[in-house]
Amino acid sequence: MAEAALPGSSSTASAAARRAVQNINAPLWRNAIFIAPYLLFFVTLLVVPLFWGIWLSLHKADAFGTGRFVGLDNYLRLFRDKIFLQAVGNTFYFVFLTVPALALIGLFLALALNRKTKTAAALRAVYFSSSVLSVTIVTLIWRIVFIGNFGLLATIYGWFGATAPAFLSDPKLTMIGIAIATVWWCIGLPMMLFLSALQQVPQEIYEAAALDNASRWRTLWHITLPSIRRTFVLVIIIEIVLQFQLFGQARLMTQGGPNNVSKPIVLYIYEAAFTKWDLGLGAAASEILFILIMIAALAQYFISRRKGVEG
Amino acid sequence: MTHTLRRFMLTAASVLALTAAAPALAATELTVQRFFGACDAEFGTNTDASKAVGECGIMTSLINKFNADNPDVHVTVTTVEWPGYDQLTAQFAAGDPPDIVTIHHSVLGDYQSKGLLMGLDDLLKSVGVAPSDFTEASLSGVTKDGQIYALPIDNWTMLFHINMDLFKKAGLVNADGTPKLPTSVDELMAQAKEFKEKTDKPYFVQNLANEVALYTRNLYTYLFQQDSGAFADPKLVKINTPEAKKVLEMYKAIYDNDYTTKDMDYAAGINAFLAGEGGVHLNGTWVIGDYTASSETPGTALNAGGYAVYPYPQLFSGKKAQYADGHSWAVSQKDRTPEEEAAIGKFLKFFNDNDFEWSRTGHLPAVKAVLGSEEFKALPHRDTISAVATLGTPLPSTVQRQFAIQDIIGQEMNAAVTGQKEIDAALADMESRINDLLANI
Numbered sequence: 001m002a003e004a005a006l007p008g009s010s011s012t013a014s015a016a017a018r019r020a021v022q023n024i025n026a027p028l029w030r031n032a033i034f035i036a037p038y039l040l041f042f043v044t045l046l047v048v049p050l051f052w053g054i055w056l057s058l059h060k061a062d063a064f065g066t067g068r069f070v071g072l073d074n075y076l077r078l079f080r081d082k083i084f085l086q087a088v089g090n091t092f093y094f095v096f097l098t099v100p101a102l103a104l105i106g107l108f109l110a111l112a113l114n115r116k117t118k119t120a121a122a123l124r125a126v127y128f129s130s131s132v133l134s135v136t137i138v139t140l141i142w143r144i145v146f147i148g149n150f151g152l153l154a155t156i157y158g159w160f161g162a163t164a165p166a167f168l169s170d171p172k173l174t175m176i177g178i179a180i181a182t183v184w185w186c187i188g189l190p191m192m193l194f195l196s197a198l199q200q201v202p203q204e205i206y207e208a209a210a211l212d213n214a215s216r217w218r219t220l221w222h223i224t225l226p227s228i229r230r231t232f233v234l235v236i237i238i239e240i241v242l243q244f245q246l247f248g249q250a251r252l253m254t255q256g257g258p259n260n261v262s263k264p265i266v267l268y269i270y271e272a273a274f275t276k277w278d279l280g281l282g283a284a285a286s287e288i289l290f291i292l293i294m295i296a297a298l299a300q301y302f303i304s305r306r307k308g309v310e311g
Numbered sequence: 312m313t314h315t316l317r318r319f320m321l322t323a324a325s326v327l328a329l330t331a332a333a334p335a336l337a338a339t340e341l342t343v344q345r346f347f348g349a350c351d352a353e354f355g356t357n358t359d360a361s362k363a364v365g366e367c368g369i370m371t372s373l374i375n376k377f378n379a380d381n382p383d384v385h386v387t388v389t390t391v392e393w394p395g396y397d398q399l400t401a402q403f404a405a406g407d408p409p410d411i412v413t414i415h416h417s418v419l420g421d422y423q424s425k426g427l428l429m430g431l432d433d434l435l436k437s438v439g440v441a442p443s444d445f446t447e448a449s450l451s452g453v454t455k456d457g458q459i460y461a462l463p464i465d466n467w468t469m470l471f472h473i474n475m476d477l478f479k480k481a482g483l484v485n486a487d488g489t490p491k492l493p494t495s496v497d498e499l500m501a502q503a504k505e506f507k508e509k510t511d512k513p514y515f516v517q518n519l520a521n522e523v524a525l526y527t528r529n530l531y532t533y534l535f536q537q538d539s540g541a542f543a544d545p546k547l548v549k550i551n552t553p554e555a556k557k558v559l560e561m562y563k564a565i566y567d568n569d570y571t572t573k574d575m576d577y578a579a580g581i582n583a584f585l586a587g588e589g590g591v592h593l594n595g596t597w598v599i600g601d602y603t604a605s606s607e608t609p610g611t612a613l614n615a616g617g618y619a620v621y622p623y624p625q626l627f628s629g630k631k632a633q634y635a636d637g638h639s640w641a642v643s644q645k646d647r648t649p650e651e652e653a654a655i656g657k658f659l660k661f662f663n664d665n666d667f668e669w670s671r672t673g674h675l676p677a678v679k680a681v682l683g684s685e686e687f688k689a690l691p692h693r694d695t696i697s698a699v700a701t702l703g704t705p706l707p708s709t710v711q712r713q714f715a716i717q718d719i720i721g722q723e724m725n726a727a728v729t730g731q732k733e734i735d736a737a738l739a740d741m742e743s744r745i746n747d748l749l750a751n752i
Binding site: 064077081147150166257258260261275278 | 396397400401403421425519520521540574578579582583688712714717722723726729748751
């Protein structure tokens with residue numbers, strides 16, 4: 001570069017120097033080394049399994065051999081399988097139960113705890129603390145609450161001589177029971193996302209609103225909520241993608257029962273692959289779940305892009 | 312600098328050499344995977360199995376004893392949640408199965424047919440265990456294609472565990488002090504009604520929530536008692552039959568009339584029976600030891616009037632039978648050194664020799680000599696349940712994926728009994744789902 005700046009050098013030298021200058025920003029193969037470590041794991045742990053899964057879903061296979069090619073047979077079996085269709089329905093129902101609750105309760109907690117007091121800091125930690133527990137612990141806690149005759153709920157109802165609702169065995173209540181446990185478990189993340197969004201709203205706007213004598217409601221409705229609307233969309237999309245993958249809670253709290261009313265898609269996949277040893281069928285069901293989640297992820301992409309243009 | 316580096320390299324090399332040499336001196340490592348629960352707090356260091364109670368306690372103590380008695384072998388135990396087959400399947404698929412693993416007789420065929428288990432004829436012979444040592448039920452449970460594929464340790468079945476205090480209050484006791492048990496469906500309903508009226512408690516304590524096994528075993532027992540050929544063709548099950556309908560109707564009537572506890576899972580069912588919440592607990596042979604211990608403790612519900620245990624009553628006019636299965640130790644197929652094989656042989660021989668201790672759980676012993684021994688007969692309640700040795704009937708061993716079938720039957724029967732589904736619809740779905748499963752093996 002210094003050479004290029006020197007006057008009076010020969011034309012070939014300056015041409016070479018110019019090339020060197022251009023090459024700094026030009027694509028270079030050796031730059032790939034920087035992303036190679038990431039790429040290696042991305043390809044081996046994500047891309048290869050993705051295509052392997054698609055390949056498996058076209059086979060009649062168990063865990064001990066590749067089996068034979070059956071084309072789309074596994075997919076046709078899925079669409080004829082009442083339990084699978086029920087599992088898809090259950091999953092949507094669960095997303096419908098949890099996502100709005102997580103978004104609204106998360107927002108409410110964030111609004112309530114967005115202050116600089118010690119109590120608020122302590123409560124933030126308390127509400128977030130459930131998120132660090134493993135699914136096993138979470139379901140254990142909620143089983144102790146819900147279980148008939150001996151559970152916390154049954155004990156409390158017992159004081160009033162009433163029978164507690166059977167959240168683990170009543171077909172109308174099991175999904176709601178799982179949703180309650182899930183919201184309790186997952187509330188930390190949306191709360192934190194909302195808190196960080198709230199803290200980014202410029203303080204001057206609130207000062208201006210205060211000078212205009214705006215009521216708390218008006219401030220909330222016209223300043224706070226519009227300012228965090230992109231975070232709201234983000235929370236909704238993240239939670240849809242996460243809650244579509246419901247597995248552990250249903251497996252450990254109800255085993256998908258009774259009568260399969262709380263069996264989500266992932267539990268169906270697990271049972272197909274590991275209990276029935278029908279790996280091809282499980283892989284086909286995974287591809288359907290993949291497509292469902294991809295639709296949710298694409299929705300996020302398009303919505304955030306539209307907002308970006310507007311903003 | 313070079314000198315330091317060289318010294319460092321030499322030190323590292325000698326450390327490596329030492330670690331490499333160590334295994335030659337150390338004990339042969341065996342990995343054992345089992346269910347039966349974890350109870351290390353109570354029995355983690357106990358090596359005297361005769362002091363232990365219950366499946367978990369006796370199993371833990373026996374393995375502790377094996378490790379203590381055999382310094383040249385070291386057994387590492389992984390405890391899995393019952394029954395642990397999903398995990399085992401994944402381990403086999405990943406090429407990393409445990410050396411020795413607990414497997415039900417009913418499941419052995421699934422793994423054996425895939426060539427994942429080691430045939431044990433020669434190994435058992437080498438340690439002096441002969442096939443003729445086992446009871447007929449145990450031997451047939453572990454024999455596939457004429458070869459033994461696991462060391463049987465017991466046969467088990469489901470039983471009527473009875474709270475005698477409540478039975479006395481209900482007036483359901485014979486002159487000789489034994490409980491009055493029904494001999495037909497109608498009699499069962501009448502006794503359950505009487506029981507409920509006199510004690511204000513349900514006749515049955517059942518774990519009906521989050522459960523598939525109990526439903527399935529109940530159905531099998533009463534299908535056998537009607538001579539139903541539901542599993543005559545191992546690839547095409549016929550379960551949507553009048554016989555099955557009778558069984559489901561009976562359990563639905565029990566549920567609808569509140570003759571049973573509801574909404575309990577397995578653990579809650581046990582707690583409820585121990586707390587005296589009902590007359591008859593439907594559970595397996597494995598709780599006899601625990602329940603007997605409870606009945607000998609003053610102040611408990613079972614201590615009040617005594618604890619009795621009987622096979623399922625014969626409610627239908629067919630063959631006298633009830634569903635049975637068994638536990639066994641299977642060995643995974645792997646390349647092993649002669650030392651490792653010898654260590655496995657020792658382990659199996661040890662369990663064969665200690666089958667009496669294991670039978671104290673309540674299970675029927677797999678070793679003929681133990682079943683006939685005075686010591687076994689002297690154990691509590693063995694007089695009433697010994698009939699199970701002839702009553703016990705497994706599903707035909709040619710039926711594959713018996714645990715997956717159990718899931719389907721349990722789910723559908725649960726739906727029918729609790730009224731979520733019509734009985735006919737549940738039976739139709741049960742049959743088509745099982746046959747779809749079997750057609751796609």
